[in-house]
Amino acid sequence: MSVLVYTENWDGKFKKSTFELLSYGKKIAQDMGVPMYVLSFGEIANDELEKLKNYGPDKIFKAIEGFDQLDNEVYASAISQAAEKLDATMVIFAQDNVGNAIAGRVAARLKAGMIAAVSALPISYDPFIIKKKIYTNKVFGHIKVNANIKVLSLSKNTFEVIENPSSAEIETIALDLPTAKTKVESTDKVTGKLLLTDAELVVSAGRGLKGTENWGMIEELAQTIGAATACSRPVSDEGWRPHTEHVGQTGKIIAPNLYIAIGISGAIQHVGGISSSKCIVAINKDPDAPIFEVADYGIIGDAFKVVPELIDALK
């Protein structure tokens, strides 16, 4: 038996979420008394792979050829083969665009019980029970997995990085790849911008800001503390901000350490996407705005006065 962690790299680099994933996998492997293996696909420098050794893998497996673009069927086939070769009874993904697209395929192929978007260690191993948020963040369900193999995906920024240096070897694993049926025709990427889904600090604003021309102070506040920017749904629907910044039930679900909501009323669909944040700050001129019910800290006031003062106080 073993725990297999699938790691995704971004242009040859790992992110903090990968280290969270390994830390989580290692804890489970230790609890189960089995080795943790790590799987990496695609072109990546060995010294980047070496970084994974800090988080306790027993072995690192890599496969280079055939993974230059993401075809979910190819990736799922390859990961399933690795899981079989390594006798994995637990396969762990990151809960992100890539993990979400592959985990279900791997689970169906291995006939594994799959639980997506977990944020904590299992409650018990025998029977295997783990909790996850259901009803879009309203309650937790304790989910029992009845299958021998489990597939999990871990939400970002919910499990701490734990250093655990090992002397794992890096090995190439031979896998039989099917022909890809999808083809990437073009890629359009902004680089250098802090991504909302990776951010530990998030500054978000809503319709209270009145128009796209007023986002200067929001960006300045974000820059001052090194935060990513987000928004409520009407703001992205109006085209004031890009869709990628929309958080909530129909946008992104995030769990940063700090979420500052400015001129956001706190509708339930919005709160569903941010309620796992460790600390929520609300700035709103309406004392009855529901956002204050979920906030840890609040200021009742006009954003156009409060935000500049907040920037000053932070500087």
Next chain:
Amino acid sequence: MNILVCVSNVPDTTTKVKFNGTELEAEGVQWIINPWDELALTRALELKESGAGIDKISIASVGAIGVEPTMRKALAIGADDAFRVDTEPKDSYFTAVQLAEVVKAGNYDLIMTGYESADFNGIAIGAMLAELLGYPSIGAVTAVNIVDGKLQIDREIDGGKEVLSTESPVVVSVQKGIAIDPRIPAMRGIMMARRKPLTVIAAVEADVLTEIVEIELPQAKAAVKMFDAEDAKGLVEALRNEANVI
């Protein structure tokens, strides 16, 4: 080209959910089409209306008879016909197996699912369905277009997007961006929906690999700590030294 949209019947997100053991108490719950599925259907209709060569839009739901009002709503919005697999959707795998049977019995080029359901939040069924069928799949889909008779699919990647071509049939799991405003059924649509075919199919045997054994309510949140509008400094101080987040 024929499209199948997988439609899940979920509680309206604004209703407070209450549980009796692990069972959702149905009283007072408003049922809606899962928001993503509604957007998928909206996009399918837009494509059909644009003359892109869509012959038929079908919907499929796995659920007991209680899901039919939601299915009728999807028909009223504009789907042509509907299939209901007559069983509770017991878990993601079980539900995907049922949907795979519906797909096999038809002739679809594009199968659309939402990225996640608003009740179980499984983030699983689209990918599972594709695997069970041996079809390609694309996740995090933000646009579906038909260019020169071929599907062109946009997906979100970290910090950007990719445009893909694909063999069909294909399963796409759609998210934000796929369509802007969901359609609201018009009177005429509601009348027509009554006469559109809704076929009930018996469930097939399938394993149930996961089950909810307990519902845990989130811990009550401590009361919010307020600062005066003039006291931005006080807030910064608390964030630095109390919450330790900056």
